[in-house]
Amino acid sequence: MQTDDFDFELPAERIALRPAVPRECARLLVIKRHRGIIAETTIADLPLYLRGGDALIVNDTRVIPCALKGYRQRGEARVALNVTLHRRTRGDAWWAFAKPGRRLAVDDMLVFSSADEKLTVMARLCEKGEGGEVLLEFDRAGVALDQAVAAVGDMPLPPYIASRRAADQRDRSDYQTIYASRDGSVAAPTAGLHLTEKMMTRLAVHEIGLERVTLHVGGGTFLPVKSAAIADHRMHAEWGEIDSATAARLAARRAGGGRLIAVGTTAARLLESAARPSGSVNAFRGETDIFMTPGYRFAAVDGLMTNFHLPRSTLFMLVCAFAGYDVMRQAYAHAIATGYRFFSYGDACLLLPEG
Structure with missing residues (x-):
């Protein structure tokens, strides 16, 4: 068929x-x-x-609230980006979808912060895969990474909803x-x-x-x-x-x-x-x-x-x-x-x- x-x-x-x-x-x-x-x-x-x-x-x-908003830090230059974690490979690393993925390169540092800016999480881009996938190695692992993602991330609403409204507390x-x-x-x-x-x-x-x-x-x-x-x-x-x-x-x-x-x-x-x-x-x-x-x-x-x-x-x-x-x-x-x-x-x- x-x-x-x-x-x-x-x-x-x-x-x-x-x-x-x-x-x-x-x-x-x-x-x-x-x-x-x-x-x-x-x-x-x-x-x-x-x-x-x-x-x-x-x-x-x-x-998990795995939709992250942040920026790529390369010297003094910053590029805003959205990242959705989708498959964990080890305690400190996730495969993710990133937009705009084409502007990212191996060894780029990505920075994500909570809404109140009291917590900042950093990740190094280790590898680029097919279809816009990137492998991210975070600055913490295990439960500490879980807690950090929960603090800085939003619920990952499907594209057909996210394109029409932002995620909010009710979606939690x-x-x-x-x-x-x-x-x-x-x-x-x-x-x-x-x-x-x-x-x-x-x-x-x-x-x-x-x-x-x-x-x-x-x-x-x-x-x-x-x-x-x-x-x-x-x-x-x-x-x-x-x-x-x-x-x-x-x-x-x-x-x-x-x-x-x-x-x-x-x-x-x-x-x-x-x-x-x-x-x-x-x-x-x-x-x-x-x-x-x-x-x-x-x-x-x-x-x-x-x-x-x-x-x-x-x-x-x-x-x-x-x-x-x-x-x-x-x-x-x-x-x-x-x-x-x-x-x-x-x-x-x-x-x-x-x-």
Whole structure:
């Protein structure tokens, strides 16, 4: 298939700049695999479309405030720049995307300060990679670097939001799931933003389990597919983990007739990376660059709750792989025509198995 097959026109007003308030009032489009739309409702009704014994698998990664503003210092000359950290390589070093990257050179010193200018962090540019990537070695490491980044950085809002408004204090909570606990992502697993404490309680009452896995979302999640044929695209790698105890509980759910419902494409990618052909999920720890497109046979994921994704994106390709290309094209056309809100702060769809 061609990348153009996954293109569609999206009016700018369909892009959500803030989440729905309260979260449960966000719209939910319920879709059966290979069948199509079966209901239009809201997140508040999510438990009604699940069954006792099912498990929701959520990604407990935590977004770090890794969008840094600063300047390049070269003698007396300064050039303002924006940097987004996206993959840590060791205690004191990160790969990052920098703008304007072309004006940077190896051994340049980059300077970042907190808003009150009480803290300054410096980094040396060690290496330049493809696509504007730079390797930065900071003047501190480990927890000290984590604390410094938290002080000088902002939440890394996706480009389609950041181009229309600045990040603010509200995004510190809005762009973080309520169960986020493991620092490491530069983008939120956004389907999980719909889940609240109230919803978690309701799910437990309906005997719907909640299992946590971790996939640290990298900056590559926003990179466009540039190849004409999707088979030529190479996915960015992201680090993930499913511990043995979680894998055992998922196996028990399946054995008892429960379904595994991934909350978000990140959880789905990790589950499929850890799956045996039989559908059982192994413990997993390491990087995955799995790329799911139409024709892929899902082994572990029975259902998927996810937001509405970018045209020509690997995420839209994934949902087409899961529910069917024609089904998802029709569902997205319906969502656009009827005012659903798209992307990170937008509405959601629930993709269920055929039965």
